[in-house]
Amino acid sequence: MTDNILSLEAILASAELAQSADELAAHSDYKAGFAAVIGRPNVGKSTIMNELLGQKLSITSHKPQTTRHRIHGIHTTDTHQIVYVDTPGMHLGGQKSINDYMNRTANSAFADVDVILFVVEAGRWSSEDQAVAKKLQGSPTPVVVLVNKIDNFKNKEDLFPYLQKVAANVEFTTLIPISAYKRNGLDLVEKEVLKYLPNQAKLFPEEYITDRSTRFLASEIIREKLMRSLGEEVPYGATVEIEQLKFNEDQNRWEVNALILVERPGQKQIVIGNKGSLIKEMGIQARKDLTTLLDGRVHLELWVKIKENWSDDARALASLGYDDNYSS
Structure with a gap:
């Protein structure tokens, strides 16, 4: 009887190992990870995340500091799961506790992500953009610069001096001109993000679109x-x-x-x-x-x-x- 019990335990253990091996093999090509969306207020971070998700999750308005909280937007497919981290705009000035909270929240997005999407507005470079760029200096996390609102430029050649200025002020791995409003370039953003995500199983159940209530x-x-x-x-x-x-x-x-x-x-x-x-x-x-x-x-x-x-x-x-x- 004892031998039979031991044999049964061995069979169950073998089955569990086989199942684990099958699951590992199934996830060997699956990618999952976090992409933080950062930048100064009112550059279109929430709009970009909503468009990348294919649905509205973060609220938007034309007023700066509309986003006050860190929000995870979860995009799941058969091959990957990208968790976009929308953040409040990093800003200078504002001495109230809520300003401190928003800046702390934005800064916290730097930690434990696989790639940083630094959003700037085409044709505009402010002291707040410069402050964000300074925080990114020496970052061990890959930085992808998204130059948003390029649709404001009829002649794209007029963008070149601005792109050169960004390149002189930001340490980045890739720069992608986009228009979130017209959905131009967003497919390139997702492809770029996937380069930096590790091979691993889903981080959230596939039916989740956010971890917020x-x-x-x-x-x-x-x-x-x-x-x-x-x-x-x-x-x-x-x-x-x-x-x-x-x-x-x-x-x-x-x-x-x-x-x-x-x-x-x-x-x-x-x-x-x-x-x-x-x-x-x-x-x-x-x-x-x-x-x-x-x-x-x-x-x-x-x-x-x-x-x-x-x-x-x-x-x-x-x-x-x-x-x-x-x-x-």
Whole structure:
């Protein structure tokens, strides 16, 4: 009997080894890894990531510092899985706690990635671009420079002096001119990224498009409408907190309650608008995207609340999800 048991154990162990060998062989040609998308504010980082993913994940607007968090966008195929890391724009100035948080978040993307995509805007080189380039000096991680918005140049030869300037200021392995808006050059970006990814199994299940929660994505959708609807002052003093996100089976719909937090009474009135017109329009636009996100009917309620100095209060920031070790 003992011999039989030992034989059975040996057979099971052999089967497990064979399975492990089969899995290893199956992944020997599979590539998976991380690509950080960095740069100063408003160069199109989030748009680039959305286009590379083939779907909208990161929110966008024409205002700088729209992206405030690190967001992983996961692109999975039969041959590879690329985890794009979208980051807040690295910026100079801004003395509030939220500015420190965003810069820390952007800097953290340098660690444990396989390739860095440094995005710059064609024809423009600022002190913030220079600051990012300085951080990249001596980086052991390969750097690919993406020169975005080349569609702004009718004559591409006019780009050459700018490309020479970038080459003189940045240590990089490859430079790729692109237009995220027109999707020009993005296929080259993916091919370049794949050169630096290790052969290994998937890092996330293939059905994942991000590691962020639905609650987080819902809050970002609402904040995007806020950023797009308001003037220059209010968006930077406003954030969104989801109070409730649940499915009501009796009503066959999702119920989402969200707070728009501002820092001053005057900002509250601006967000609400004349007779509630602005917040109503934001709700209509947000509901459309939430319906897509949640794949069902949505009842959305928005409220505006004053939370003084939240953007310069470390504890308030942490409670609102501005945390270096996010779990939302």
